[in-house]
Amino acid sequence: xxxxxxxxxxxxxxxxxxxxxxxxxxxxxxxxxxxxxxxxxxxxxxxxxxxxxxxxxxxxxxxxxxxxxxxxxxxxxxxxxxxxxxxxxxxxxxxxxxxxxxxxxxxxxxxxxxxxxxxxxxxxxxxxxxxxxxxxxxxxxxxxxxxxxxxxxxxxxxxxxxxxxxxxxxxxxxxxxxxxxxxxxxxxxxxxxxxxxxxxxxxxxxxxxxxxxxxxxxxxxxxxxxxxxxxxxxxxxxxxxxxxxxxxxxxxxxxxxxxxxxxxxxxxxxxxxxxxxxxxxxxxxxxxxxxxxxxxxxxxxxxxxxxxxxxxxxxxxxxxxxxxxxxxxxxxxxxxxxxxxxxxxxxxxxxxxxxxxxxxxxxxxxxxxxxxxxxxxxxxxxxxxxxxxxxxxxxxxxxxxxxxxxxxxxxxxxxxxxxxxxxxxxxxxxxxxxxxxxxxxxxxxxxxxxxxxxxxxxxxxxxxxxxxxxxxxxxxxxxxxxxxxxxxxxxxxxxxx
Numbered sequence: 299x300x301x302x303x304x305x306x307x308x309x310x311x312x313x314x315x316x317x318x319x320x321x322x323x324x325x326x327x328x329x330x331x332x333x334x335x336x337x338x339x340x341x342x343x344x345x346x347x348x349x350x351x352x353x354x355x356x357x358x359x360x361x362x363x364x365x366x367x368x369x370x371x372x373x374x375x376x377x378x379x380x381x382x383x384x385x386x387x388x389x390x391x392x393x394x395x396x397x398x399x400x401x402x403x404x405x406x407x408x409x410x411x412x413x414x415x416x417x418x419x420x421x422x423x424x425x426x427x428x429x430x431x432x433x434x435x436x437x438x439x440x441x442x443x444x445x446x447x448x449x450x451x452x453x454x455x456x457x458x459x460x461x462x463x464x465x466x467x468x469x470x471x472x473x474x475x476x477x478x479x480x481x482x483x484x485x486x487x488x489x490x491x492x493x494x495x496x497x498x499x500x501x502x503x504x505x506x507x508x509x510x511x512x513x514x515x516x517x518x519x520x521x522x523x524x525x526x527x528x529x530x531x532x533x534x535x536x537x538x539x540x541x542x543x544x545x546x547x548x549x550x551x552x553x554x555x556x557x558x559x560x561x562x563x564x565x566x567x568x569x570x571x572x573x574x575x576x577x578x579x580x581x582x583x584x585x586x587x588x589x590x591x592x593x594x595x596x597x598x599x600x601x602x603x604x605x606x607x608x609x610x611x612x613x614x615x616x617x618x619x620x621x622x623x624x625x626x627x628x629x630x631x632x633x634x635x636x637x638x639x640x641x642x643x644x645x646x647x648x649x650x651x652x653x654x655x656x657x658x659x660x661x662x663x664x665x666x667x668x669x670x671x672x673x674x675x676x677x678x679x680x681x682x683x684x685x686x687x688x689x690x691x692x693x694x695x696x697x698x699x700x701x702x703x704x705x706x707x708x709x710x711x712x713x714x715x716x717x718x719x720x721x722x723x724x725x726x727x728x729x730x731x732x733x734x735x736x737x738x739x740x741x742x743x744x745x746x747x748x749x750x751x752x753x754x755x756x757x758x759x760x761x762x763x764x765x766x767x768x769x770x771x772x773x774x775x776x777x778x779x780x781x782x783x784x785x786x787x788x789x790x791x792x793x794x795x
Contacts, residue, residue, distance in 0.1 A: 301598055302619045307659045307666040310590030314541055316481040317424035319669040324422060324676050326527050332426025337444050355383040429530045431478035435489065436502040444526060446512030447519035483589055484545030494540040494554055497730045498533040501708035505529055508707045508793065528704040531680035536731060538673055539579040542586035553745045554732045555579055560694045561735065561770035565762035567754040572694035575751050576683060584670040588656040595655065601648045608651065612636045620664065634663060699778060706780050712795035720772055720781060720789040736768030
């Protein structure tokens, strides 16, 4: 039986990244539940009755709810269906703000701010395990804080919904909590000082200093948990785009991939450079996946194929399973594969196969949802890339205020003793994550030039990177209350504890 092209995509991602990353629909909620399951070491699992109650009344009228759920509504007389529908609509309206970050259409709890609503799901389990690996290796108090915050039942959702689910059973771990084993390539030490994972670990440690200590008082922690998930989303993106840089040999780059954050609206050159930057980052994910494809095909025994056997298998449509039921589509796609193979310039037969199938899984014709596409969609869903939407063009690095907040908190600790000048803060952003805003023109320019990213202006006082983008970033931090401008021209960055 021929191997599966989607299996090739998923397995290649596992080898390089340590998890499957072949879903265009990946959202923070998909790894949030497994991550929180790891931290809690248990999950509550609910039956369909509760999920029906949470569904929109227009999709699941109260007349169709089970009598068990209806009997839980207190009152002098049983509420009629119309009143229950009204209650359900109000409940969804009240909880809407908490649903924004964790929104998902099916099979997920409406929130993650309480252990009562952490459900057993399997989407993106391995990604959740990767983020748990970082948290588990960070400061001990971070995991303890998250655990206590999840167990806190003062949030609005628990207040409304908990009486309906007090009988829910604790089923043990919601996902397999075995330690993340990491990628199978380039993994001598995933937390080495040269790897991006160590910087992300340091980011979680600094973020931890801003999270509230659980104290049992009547307060909730959804904002803290939101910050953890937002930074976790950013960490996942950074890890994936930097994998190719970390695993390839004889690299000539002195820095990890830059992220040129676009803040000014007064310079097209900054926007153009950031668009180019995004394309390079996504290409690096594609190049990393190619390493995985090579190992998968080698494991399948394809290195032994000669030219004649490959052509024969292509003609017989037996080289690989394309997951198609339509014979005409299968024939057309195999013809595409053959054409790709015939024009592939590599001299070595196996190299040609690797290049053809790496290109094929990134070709929309074959519908295999490669990691490159995952990173692209995930980037705008987490608020890192603008514009949003699957059909948007010219995406650039322009973080939302919420995401920028989590990045700032992962970069500087609270208190006046940790304040720094804005240029110092910008340099820390670049050194820790590769973020460039224009705070150090010489170093920022060198970093961008090293990756072939051109802004279109010589280094000068009027350079838009420093004169426009840097100042716009400064104003953004001031608006977020993380920076203060002084009369002597100095701007200090500080997070009040």
